[in-house]
Amino acid sequence: MIALAFRYICRKEVKYMQPSKLPERTVERLSEYRRTLLNSLNKGVTHIYSHNLASIHGITAVQVRRDLMLIGFSSNNKKGYNVRELIDFIGGILDSDHVLNVAVIGMGNLASAITAYFNGKRSKLRIVAAFDVSDKKVGKVISSIPCYHIDDFKEQVRNNNINIVILTLPTQEVDSVCGLVIESGIKGVLNFTSKPLTFPEEAGIYVEDYDIITLLEKVAYYTKG
Amino acid sequence: MIALAFRYICRKEVKYMQPSKLPERTVERLSEYRRTLLNSLNKGVTHIYSHNLASIHGITAVQVRRDLMLIGFSSNNKKGYNVRELIDFIGGILDSDHVLNVAVIGMGNLASAITAYFNGKRSKLRIVAAFDVSDKKVGKVISSIPCYHIDDFKEQVRNNNINIVILTLPTQEVDSVCGLVIESGIKGVLNFTSKPLTFPEEAGIYVEDYDIITLLEKVAYYTKG
């Protein structure tokens, strides 16, 4: 009975005092909503209904409304959500107060694509440096960001206040940089190599693994099925 | 009572007669397991325990065993799974009987990265052509695959028996190729543009949207949190 009551209190706390603990899928969708909303804004759209937003994303209007409920956003009329307000509100949830600096490790085609595609699109997230080992890249500015030698990683992480890294280096070289990532105090990793990463619990590093072979194999599986 | 009995029968059918309907997450993990197993095989590992495979992927051993149970794989001893057998068994589930041909639309850095990274790694899935509109690319062989003009898309899809496309073209140009994709009978789409895609139900096209901004924003969210 006591345990039950305690649990109930905890849940309340989670709900009202830690709004930062949103479901993973909701976080992903909020990012997607914002992308669409920015696009709508550019086209001069000022208001959007939940079912508009839903159909663009191939989901239900209930899901959109529930996601917005979870972050505490509500519309004060029945003429759809104010696009600008919603963009700002999602920003308040997803974005950090200060700019988060990102580095890519492995300055190849994938890194160039990501950097060119990303930079300038989000004000609170910025790719500021690249690291590689090749003489052809180190010391140059590639896709508008400076490329350093991986040996200077810790120093540059300190200088540039880098919080997050994107791993786009060859899979067989991943092991050699994991230690650096831990030691330099990086807190987030987006891993595009085909080796799943697990850091020690105490390092407190959040990791997302995305392997393109897996994505393609998944599409192939459901395509043939 | 009757409804209940019927449902039970249906479930049985699903379980034993449509093994192709695996949970999404299981399909993804099977692809990941295979990747790891191929790697282990290269290192000369012949057997692997469920808890080994699990810890590499940061999941529980139960989940590994349950995934293997779902595909009907079982080990006949207690010395771990035979690596080669499991690789072949997963291949029997994930891979198509015949080769599935893939095309990329938009021959930029991302397409180069994916093509170079992917080709040669899987025998039943092959990136065979690229499409673009730039004179600098059309007519050339880039990253070992021929690049055609998008105007020749339908013809080349027929000639090369292409089943799946990867969209890596600029987001603002996506709309212009959606019609082509439907008309040419493509059945699977891996979409890296930042516009979510929805095709008409009757086209029977399976779509996976992966936007790199969303991935990075998700990492940023959980990093700051």
Next chain:
DNA sequence: TAGATTGTTAATCGATTAACAATC
């Protein structure tokens, strides 16, 4: 045998959807 491992069912957890009251 005892300990480790596998395979499977039942319980739990988390995410989506159905249902509906409230509002414009």
Next chain:
DNA sequence: TAGATTGTTAATCGATTAACAATC
């Protein structure tokens, strides 16, 4: 008002994990 829309709870669905029997 009637119809459309929003916000929210309860029910459902799907995926993970706990529990455990069976086996080596």
